[in-house]
Amino acid sequence: MRWGRKQGRFRNSLTNRYLLFISMAMIFMPIMFPLASIFYWFVNDTFSERPPAPPGKYTSGAVLEKMWHEEAAGLSGASPKAIDQKLNSIRQEYPEISMFWVDGDNTTRLQLPVQPNVPEVWSALYTVQFMKNSLDSDPFTSVAYIGGEGSGEGFMVMQLPRKYLNVQQPIASEPALYGLFMALMSGLFILVSWLFFVRIRKRLLRLRSAMTSPHTVTGLPQPVTLTKHDEIGQLEEGYNDMVIQLEEGQRRQQEEEELRKSLIASLSHDLRTPLTVIRSHIFSMEREPLSAKGKESLSLIESKIEDLGGLIDNLLSYNLLTSGKVQLSMEPTDVLRIVKESAAAWYPVWEKAGIEPDIQVRDEPLRWNVDVLWFRRLLDNLFQNVVRHAQSGQYIGIHTEEREGLEGVLVISDHGPGIKSRSSNKGTGIGLAIVDHLTREMGLGCHVDSSDEGTRISIWKR
Structure with missing residues (x-):
C-alpha cells in the first residue's frame, strides 16, 4: 500500500512527469539511428517501384559504358557472326540491356531484342539525330565504334532503362531520407513537449478565468473542477477551499448585518417611548418654581434629550438606507434653492448657539439630479454636525466654488x-456616514478636509 501511494505521488507530480519525459527522450535518442536504418529499409523495400538488380551490376553508367567500349574495340576485324556471338554473350550476362549493331554499310544487323523503331538502313542525318536524342535520355544509351573510332567497321548500341542504374545504396548514401526520419522524430518530441505545456497552460488559464470572473449575485470567485491531483490540482484544491471560506465569511457577514439592522430598529423603537415620557416630565417640571441652577440643569437635560432623539432618527435613517428599503426619487433640482431654504430654517438654531452664518452662493441655478427629501436630510446632518461639534468656532460657511471640469461645488x-480634535461632545459619526451614503447613491462626489482650524466638506456632481 505504501508503494502504491508513492507511485501515485510520482504520477501526480508535474515535475516528476516532466523529468521522466526528458529521461525517456534522452534514452530514446541513441536508438534513433538504428531505427532510421530500419525505417529506410522498410520504406525502400515496401514502396520502391524499382525491380531488383543483380548485385555488382549497373552500379554506375560510366562503368557500364567503359565495358561496352572495351568490348567494341576488341571486335576489330571480327566477322558478323563473331560480333553476333559476342552480343549474345553480353546479353546473357546483362539480360536487362537491349542492344543492336550496324555494319560498315550502315545496315542494321542483329537486334537483341528486335526493336521496331530501329531502321534497317542508317542515313547520316538519322545517325546524328539518334546520337543527339540519346544524350542524357532514358533509356541510358551508349554507342561504341567496332574496332575503335575511325575503323569504318560500324558501331554497336546498348540501351538500359535508367531505373536499373538507381540501385539501392547503403543508408549512409541516402542522407535525405535519413535526415527526414531524424526530423520526424525530433518533430515528434517537440510536439509532445508542446502538448504537455499546452495542457498545463490551459488549466492555469481556466483557473485564472475562475478567479477573475466573480458570480453575478454573490460577487465571489467561482470554484473549479479538479482534474488531476498534481501541483496544479493542489493549487485548484487550495483555491476551492479559499472560495468556500469566502462564501462562509460572506454568509456570516450577512447574518451579522441583518442582526445589526434588526437590533438598531428595535433599539430605536424602544428608546422612543422613554424619551417621550422624559420630555413630558420636563414639560411638567418647567411649570414648577425652580432655582436658576435648576432651570439651567433642566435646559441641559432637554438639550441632551434632543441630541439623543436626533441620534435615534439618524440610526433609523442609516438602517433604512443601508438595508435597501429606501428607493430614491431622483429628479433635476436647483440644489441652491434647497440650500437656502434649509439654511433659513436653521437660522434660529445658529443664533441660539452663537454661530455666525456666512452664505455666499452664486445667483445662477445649480441643477443636480437628486432626491429632494433626502438631500434636505443630507444638509440637515451637515448643519447639525456644525452645531454639535464646531460650536466653539462660532462660524458656518455655505459657499459655491467653480472648479475645472465641474459645473459647481x-x-x-x-x-x-x-x-480628529473633537472633545467629549463627539458623536458616533452616524451623521457623516449618512451623508457619505446619500452622496454615493445620488451620484455626487464628497470630500472632507479637516484640520485644527476647521472642517471643509465639498459636494459636487460627478
Missing part, C-alpha cells in the same frame, strides 16, 4: 476643532 465649512 457646494462647500460647507466651520472653524471648529476639526474631526
Whole structure:
C-alpha cells in the first residue's frame, strides 16, 4: 500500500512527469539511428517501384559504358557472326540491356531484342539525330565504334532503362531520407513537449478565468473542477477551499448585518417611548418654581434629550438606507434653492448657539439630479454636525466654488476643532456616514478636509 501511494505521488507530480519525459527522450535518442536504418529499409523495400538488380551490376553508367567500349574495340576485324556471338554473350550476362549493331554499310544487323523503331538502313542525318536524342535520355544509351573510332567497321548500341542504374545504396548514401526520419522524430518530441505545456497552460488559464470572473449575485470567485491531483490540482484544491471560506465569511457577514439592522430598529423603537415620557416630565417640571441652577440643569437635560432623539432618527435613517428599503426619487433640482431654504430654517438654531452664518452662493441655478427629501436630510446632518461639534468656532460657511471640469461645488465649512480634535461632545459619526451614503447613491462626489482650524466638506456632481 505504501508503494502504491508513492507511485501515485510520482504520477501526480508535474515535475516528476516532466523529468521522466526528458529521461525517456534522452534514452530514446541513441536508438534513433538504428531505427532510421530500419525505417529506410522498410520504406525502400515496401514502396520502391524499382525491380531488383543483380548485385555488382549497373552500379554506375560510366562503368557500364567503359565495358561496352572495351568490348567494341576488341571486335576489330571480327566477322558478323563473331560480333553476333559476342552480343549474345553480353546479353546473357546483362539480360536487362537491349542492344543492336550496324555494319560498315550502315545496315542494321542483329537486334537483341528486335526493336521496331530501329531502321534497317542508317542515313547520316538519322545517325546524328539518334546520337543527339540519346544524350542524357532514358533509356541510358551508349554507342561504341567496332574496332575503335575511325575503323569504318560500324558501331554497336546498348540501351538500359535508367531505373536499373538507381540501385539501392547503403543508408549512409541516402542522407535525405535519413535526415527526414531524424526530423520526424525530433518533430515528434517537440510536439509532445508542446502538448504537455499546452495542457498545463490551459488549466492555469481556466483557473485564472475562475478567479477573475466573480458570480453575478454573490460577487465571489467561482470554484473549479479538479482534474488531476498534481501541483496544479493542489493549487485548484487550495483555491476551492479559499472560495468556500469566502462564501462562509460572506454568509456570516450577512447574518451579522441583518442582526445589526434588526437590533438598531428595535433599539430605536424602544428608546422612543422613554424619551417621550422624559420630555413630558420636563414639560411638567418647567411649570414648577425652580432655582436658576435648576432651570439651567433642566435646559441641559432637554438639550441632551434632543441630541439623543436626533441620534435615534439618524440610526433609523442609516438602517433604512443601508438595508435597501429606501428607493430614491431622483429628479433635476436647483440644489441652491434647497440650500437656502434649509439654511433659513436653521437660522434660529445658529443664533441660539452663537454661530455666525456666512452664505455666499452664486445667483445662477445649480441643477443636480437628486432626491429632494433626502438631500434636505443630507444638509440637515451637515448643519447639525456644525452645531454639535464646531460650536466653539462660532462660524458656518455655505459657499459655491467653480472648479475645472465641474459645473459647481457646494462647500460647507466651520472653524471648529476639526474631526480628529473633537472633545467629549463627539458623536458616533452616524451623521457623516449618512451623508457619505446619500452622496454615493445620488451620484455626487464628497470630500472632507479637516484640520485644527476647521472642517471643509465639498459636494459636487460627478
